[in-house]
Amino acid sequence: MGRDHVKVCVRTRPTSTFAQDAIVIDKEAQTITVNHGTLEQEAEIAATGMHDNRQNSFRFQFHHVLHNAGQDTIYDGLARDVVQGAVDGISGCIMTYGQTGSGKTFTMSGDSGNYQHRGISPRALTHVFQEVNARIETAFSVNITYMEIYNEKIFDLLVDPAVNATKGDYTIAEDRAGRGVFVRGLTEVEVKSEQEALNLLYGGELMRTTAQHNLNKKSNRSHSIFTVYVTQRAKSGVSEKVVSSKLNLVDLAGSERLKKALDQERLEGRTVSDETIKKESMYINQSLSYLEQCVVALSRRNAGHVPYRQSKLTNVLKDSLGGNCNTLLLACIWGEAQHLEETMSTLRLASRMMRVQNETHALEVLDPMQTLKKQERTIRDLKQELLMHDALADRSRVVYDPYTPEQQQGIRRQLEKFVAAQGPEEEEASFPPLESVRQMREICRVFKTLILEVQGDARSALLNSAGGMGEGGLATPEDGDTREGVEGGNPNKMQGTADTLVGSMEPDNGFGLGRAPDHARPVTVDSTRDRPLSRQQQGGRGGASSAFMAGAPPAGQSEPKDGLLSPVLSASEVGDDGPSATKRHFGRSRVGGGAGGGVQAPASGTTFNDRSLLAGGAGGGPSGGRWGGGGGVVGEAKSAMYEAFKQGVGRQLNGELLATKALAKAQKEGVREQAARVNALKKQIDQLQATVRDKRLKRPSLPDVKGTADDVMDEDEFKLVTQERETKRNYKEAFEVLAKAKAKMEASAQQEEELRKDLIQSFDGYLEEKAEGGFEEDGLDIDSRAPLSPGGGIRWDEGGFEDTGSLEQAALTRVADKDQNSLAFFQAQKTRIATRNQNTLALKQAHRSKRNR
Ligand SMILES: Nc1ncnc2c1ncn2[C@@H]1O[C@H](COP(=O)(O)OP(=O)(O)OP(=O)(O)O)[C@@H](O)[C@H]1O
Known part of the structure; x- marks a missing residue:
């Protein structure tokens, strides 16, 4: 067993405008000095020419400071040891931390379209399976889970987003003997090869982006945790020892301040309300601040209470922070002057993390x-x-x-x-x-x-x-004593x-057969008849109470010594509606309790409903997504592409949208006219009613045959009453026509919204497909439209039908010639693209069938 400090490294994102004066990196000493004066201080210095004594220069020391480093350097220099440890039986955790856009995801996952730029996760999977295949004397089992924590709710990234929407929240549990902290209920898949593992990694990332469209949650506003569980035992079967370890690959959400988050989202054209962004920022900042609190508590010499339980993130990472784990923190910074404040805050947490110590030892358990x-x-x-x-x-x-x-x-x-x-x-x-x-x-x-x-x-x-010596003296058979044994004399x-x-x-x-002793007699109806029933017994219903009424103690309960049957539930547990109602009540109160910290987690299906989807997706233009920023297509260029898309690939969909829009407009006009008609009729009725009332007041009363006064209507009044009745009938009919026209108009408006959303989603997919061109740079040309069948198939190409089997084979040979190790990555990319295309298709079909219903 050894005690190791958490390893902390800083990685700078390459930029042409690196703030060299403000951020000074000493590669030898592995330090970063930040000269960070507040604006007021700088203004003061400019005005007075005098420096005040407030500190505005900070020096941070780390294990490594990597400036303009490539993906290979990061993996081979830092991450490799942690992954190797996990294969050797010592759990590991690699975390990326920093503000949005600083390169966390690039470091962790890398560029999914470019083999050279793949990140730590795919490289770690290659590494794990290289070791698994090399150690022939050991039987390994590798299992994978993938989840994200968004707004303090856990989402399983290995199941369809719709499943997550219907599922309640997951619970975090701890298995001290084996896997340590884990999330109960999360999908765990056993993988046999690197490619299977890569498929899960990229499939999960796809789920994140799909959920981004469907639930309007943004992937970089959540923490993602990809976990690889490794279990190993000797193949010979001579040892019953099982060694368990896990590797947590954590991509934390952006740590920037709210104002910056709002600006960033606006810049990327994300069409959600400020409230949504504020809520996301609040959850992110809260969980990161709890992470910091844990780190502060752990960095004290005598770490007392560590508040792991305050957030899902710290709870899940409990054994990665101060537990049995090799932990590596990669703090990503953006070295530009306008991000100095965020850089400072990232470096502060990173330097605190340097003081956290973990205990590392292989966890061995005996296989029963x-x-x-x-x-x-x-x-x-x-x-x-x-x-x-x-x-x-x-x-x-x-x-x-x-x-x-x-x-x-x-x-x-x-x-x-x-x-x-x-x-x-x-x-x-x-x-x-x-x-x-x-x-x-x-x-x-x-x-x-x-x-x-x-x-x-x-x-x-x-x-x-x-x-026998009692009242009747010694018993004899002649006395008529029928006790057993005595009877036969x-x-x-x-x-x-x-x-x-x-x-x-x-x-x-x-x-x-003998004779059962008295105490062995079962309790009968008679034996309980005289006993007073407790309140619970009287009030109880269903199975429990009927068991009481039959006099038998409930299953699994013995009869208490005092003669009273023990209640199934205590008084406090039984509500007016019986035990089941009590359970429901507990369930509710638990939900209430879970929303600690004054903020209630969104109930599933409440926050991410269709309406919020409409509000986000139907904002009139293509949603930002990953294309909004980070060097992608921005602003006008993107709008121009959208216009071109509407005239080209999306022409049919756009045509449908325009036709529906025109229909909705005509229907709106019809509704307006019909409403005017209804109003006119209403006015007419009011006038007629007033005239009739007037006439009725003015007409003379005549005595009837019985001597009582009665109203007699003249011809004019009769005509008016008839007219009023007729107008009321017309009004009713017109109103019904109006209601129907309104319903049709609303249906068309909804159809229009859905078509618009479809168009935007198709546009996003179109952009992403275009962006897959990254392979071409590498000479690894993946055709996203080709069917993914190992045996190949026939596809339509400009030149006619082609056998994709031979094309695929040729592509594979090319990849293998270039780098044999990249084959699994290449295949996983094909699966990812095919899955994404399938998802898009399924989504469109679902929209269509919904519309046609
Ligand atoms: N070291 C790097 N080398 C090359 N490109 C990088 C590097 N770091 C980041 N980038 C690029 O910067 C952009 C933003 O990076 P990335 O998405 O990884 O940031 P992030 O910190 O994960 O942000 P978010 O919180 O939004 O997910 C990407 O386009 C990525 O390719």
Whole structure:
């Protein structure tokens, strides 16, 4: 076991405008000095020409400072050891930390379209499988999980995003003997090859971006954790030891301040509300600040309480921070002047991390199956030894199987003879011959039974004689006493059965039915009738209460000594609605409790509903995504591409959108006209009603035949009333037409929104596909439209039909010629692109069928 400090390295993102005056890197001493004065200080210095004594120069020392370093340097110089440790049985964790855009994802995952620029994760998988394949004497099992923590909620990246949306939150558990901290319920996939592992890595990344579209959450606003579990045991099966380790590859969310996050999102054209961004920033900052609190607590000489449980991130990383783990922190910084504040904060946390110490040792556990097998082998060997020993000692009658009832009876008869023997000679003759320790043990056991029987007989004889000496004197069969044993007038039988229990051995060598003791009687309805029922019993419903009513204690519960049946649930547990309602209540209160820190986690399906999707996606233009920034297509160029896309690849979809838009507009106009008609009719009704009312007030009253006054309508008034009735009918009809027209208009508007969203998504996919051209730079040309079938297939090309099997083979040969190790990466990319295309297609089809419903 060894104690090691967390290794901390700083990586600068290459930039042409590196703030050389403000950030001074000493590669020899591995230090960074930041000359960071506040704006007020600088203004003050400019105005007065005098420096104040506030510190504005900070020097940080790290294990490594890598300026303009390539991906190879990062992996071979830093990450390789951690991965090697994980294969050797010591868990490892590599974390990237820093502000958005500083190169965290580039460092961890790299460029998925470029083999040379692949990051730590794909390289680590190559490394792991190289070791697994090389160590032929060891049986490895490699399992993978991939998750992200977004707004303090865990998302499984190895399942469809829709599954995550319906699933409740996952729980974090700890297995001290094996895998350490893990997330219960997360999909864990066993992988047999590097390519399978790479497929999961890229598949998970694809899930992140798919969820980005569907849930409007952005991948760089979440923490992602890719975990590789390695279990190894000796193939020979001689050792029952199992060594477990894991490798956590953590890409943390951007650590910038809220204002910067807002500016950045706006710049990238992300179409979500400020509230959403604020909420994301709040969760990110909260979890990073808890991470910092843990690091501060751990960096103290005597680390007391470490607040791991405050956030999901720190809880999941519990054993990577101050636990049994080789931890490497890669702090990524952007060396430009405008990012100085973020750089300072990154360097501060990184330098604190330098003080954190971890304990590293391989975790060995015993495989229960192997242990059992080993013990079975030992027993078999020992039995053989014993047989040989018996044969040599002429003890051939010794048996090692359990004694049968007949053999036990034989011992019993011999012992009875021995007990009945008179004098030493008889005793000697009746003494059972001793053959083995096992036989001696069995003799003792049978002897014990005999003694207990005699004791029991003596006790019951005493009791019977005491009972017979009571009121009625000594009981005789003539007295009509029907007690067992007495009935037949055989005192021996009475003694023999009085205390012989059901299944006990009887003196005549058989198993008697005996008599169950009183205390062994089951509780009957009668026996509980007199007992007062507790409140819970009276109030309980369902299974538990019916068990009470039948008088039987609930399964698994014994009857309490005081005679009262114990309640299934305590009073506090049983609510008015019975036990199940109580459970529901607990469930709710637990949810409430889980939302600690004053912020309630979003209930699944609440935050990420269709409406928020519409709000984000239907913003009128293509969503920013990864294309919005980081050197991608920006602003006007992107709009121009979008326009071109609408006229080209997306023409059909755009045509549909325009037609639907026109229809929606015409329908809106129709609704407006119909609403005017309805309003006019309403006005007409009001006027008619007023006129009729007026007329009714003015007309004279005439006495009727019964002498009471009654209203008589003149012709004019009759006409008006008829007209009013007619207008009301027209109004009703017009209103119904209006309602139908409105419904149609809303459906068209919705269809328009969906088409627009489709168009934007297709555009995003189109851009991404274009960007896959990165392979071409490398000479690894992957055709994203070609079907991914190992046997090949036929595809349409400009020149006509082509056999893609031979094309694929040619591409593979080219890749292998260039670098044999890149084959798995190449294949995984093909799978990723094919999956992405399938996802896009499925998404479009789902939208279509929804629209047509
Ligand atoms: N060391 C580097 N060399 C070359 N390009 C880099 C380097 N670091 C970052 N980049 C480029 O900078 C851009 C932003 O990097 P990246 O996405 O890795 O940043 P990030 O810190 O992960 O940001 P986010 O928090 O948004 O995910 C990418 O286009 C990436 O290719």
